[in-house]
Amino acid sequence: MAAAAATAAIFPAASSSLESNSGTSSKANGGFVNLKPSRVSSGGLKFKASAQAPSKLGGSSTGSTSHKETSKNDGWMSSSSTPRTFINQLPDWSMLLAAITTIFLAAEKQWMMLDWKPKRLDELSDSFGLGKIVQDGLVFRQNFSIRSYEIGADRTASVETFMNHLQETALNHVKNAGLLGDGFGSTPEMSKRNLIWVVTKMQVLVDRYPTWGDVVQVDTWVSASGKNGMRRDWLVRDSKTGETLTRASSVWVMMNKQTRRLSKMPDEVREEIEPYFMNADPLVDDDSTKLPKLAVDAADYVREGLTPKWSDLDVNQHVNNVKYISWILESAPVPILESHELCSMTLEYRRECGRDSVLQTLASVSSPKCGEFECQHLLQLESGAEIVRGRTKWRPKLATSPQHAGQVLTECTLA
16 A cells, blocks of 8 residues: 555556646646656556746746747648658758859959969069060060040041150150159169259151051160160050051150259169160161251241140150150141151250240251152240251151042152
8 A cells, every 4th residue: 555655646646637638738846847647558657758947937937838839830840841852951052152153253363463473584564564574674565555536637646646655665664674763764873863864866767657446566675875875766566467667766865853954874873774775776777967957037837936835844844855746747737747647757856945935846848759748847945045956757648548649649750
């Protein structure tokens, strides 16, 4: 009897009331697990474990999950009871593949932008696409696309466009060589002594003018010119065909920026630039023919009242040499400009002019050959001080005007 009483105290006997209330949840006793008996067909007892949370915590009711929430969870479980196969157990790879593709594309872009491969000196190029140094570090090369605003009335690049390309490559050459100081094309040693470069002579030969959309390739290099000078040459070619378009050669000397007087080349500057001198002959043979001074009375065409604008000045506070060429060509006769094109130009720079200068340009025209013209030019201050002497040669626009070419040949035959 004692054993039966003990057993009954621990395991209460199953009754019909417990059987009917087996679907309800009883309250937990101090967080212990209640064992609920249920009948089995064999007449024995089957125990069901039910974990319950503490009923109260801090005076507030914290009962177990409600019957409604249990029902919701049961519904979710029933809705997701679809049989799982190997295919639907795989993760969604699309997002992972998209992320990997994005990473690889970004890495490829950075790989191309970062010029990681070591290069020889003749393959050095700057990161901004302003050109590159070739031929053992002695020649600078840069490409230019002919823009719509750089062509003239005959749909070809203007002379000023060519000259701007030459000047741009000269400065970029100094920059890429690591010799650009504070001045406009001056080296560090030149900047310490307030020295700048000034051009004294320029010769240009034009074989053919590019048109809108063409890409030209400009090569430039420097050589020694006497004891105190430097010569710079340019070769302009068609980037696609390699056809020579323009050849140019110039001579430069040093001038003190403060006194505005010519200066000898200091030894420190010579040591700085000599490693970049190229041992080569001038690309254009020196035109030793003297450029005579043109008098106003002997000029066929005179243009007066020319004044520099603020935009015509460079950082050295004098008129850019390309502007001189524009002024010189303004004195050329319009009929020649319409029917002929410039094929040769020789300029001798005598002095600089500033913002307050008032100039006049003079020109005289001759025809040494049938169908060709030669002009003598003089750009001077109205006071009479010479700025630039020049000579230009003009040939018929045969390539762009076959009809005019026939007319020229007829006139030459009749003459």
